[in-house]
Amino acid sequence: MKYILADNQELTRFALESLLTKDNANVVYKATDKAGLVALLKEHECATVLLDYTLFDFTDEDQLLIVAERFSLSEWILISEELTPPFMRRVIYSSHQFSIVFKDGSIHELRDALQSVSHHQRFISQRALEAIITQQQEEEEHPNILTTTETEIVKAIAQGKTTKEIATERFSSVHTITTHRKNIFRKLGINTAHEVVKYALRAGLIDSSEFYI
Structure with a gap:
């Protein structure tokens, strides 16, 4: 097996390397x-990537998914201290290449993940599954409730900022902000930016003095 460690936490990287090299047949x-990771994947397209997304220089999940799609023979184990439910749901629903474990999980869980991936089977930790299911249930029970990110974008739209400006401020892609806009409009049952302004005023997200006609 060929593995690529993409984790900038030195202690974790050392522990993972020690675990993987117990089998002399493994190459790490x-x-x-991101640039170094892509360069390695060009040489080793079938490698398994162990990535701490929160410590790496991916701009957003779109960029991560693009790299994974480009190297479709690769397998990915996301191993982090904290991943948000929306991120996990987006990643695992978009590609079967991704498995998820947490750094505070047991060593047995990590070994199970490595074993599953070696057989080209995805592994999602129990904690990740529970977080995703809980968020889905909350959305079904309160379908019109905006997330924190969506609320911030509503405020930005109401302040007259363009999609490109919002993307720049949030260090995100225009595509990601556009997707958020569509979700916001769907949840609020509206169709125009003008209606977003009215909602933001009613919800107290902006003061009327911030809005100039």
Whole structure:
């Protein structure tokens, strides 16, 4: 097996390398940024990537998914201290290449993940599954409730900022902000930016003095 460690936490990287190299047949490479990771994947397209997304220089999940799609023979184990339910749901629903475990999980769970991936089977930890299911249930019970990110974008739209400006401020892609806009409009049952302004005023997200006609 070929592995690429994409984790900039030195202690974790050392522990993972020690675990993987117990089997002398395994080969372990290391990447410290996205460019280095892509370069390694070009040489080893069938490698398994162990990535701490929160410590790496991916702009957003879209960028991560694009890289994974580009190297479709690769397998990915996302191993982090904290991943948000929307992120996890987006990633695992978009591609079967991704498995998820947490750094505070047991060593047995990580071994199970490595074993599953070696057989080209996805592994999602119990904690990740519970977080995703809980969020889905909350959305079904309160379908019109905006997330924190969506609320911030509503405020930005109401302040007259363009999609490109919002994306720049949030270090995100225009595509991601456009997707958020569509979800916001759907949840609020509206169709125009003008209606967003009225909602933001009613919800107290902006003061009338911030809005100039």
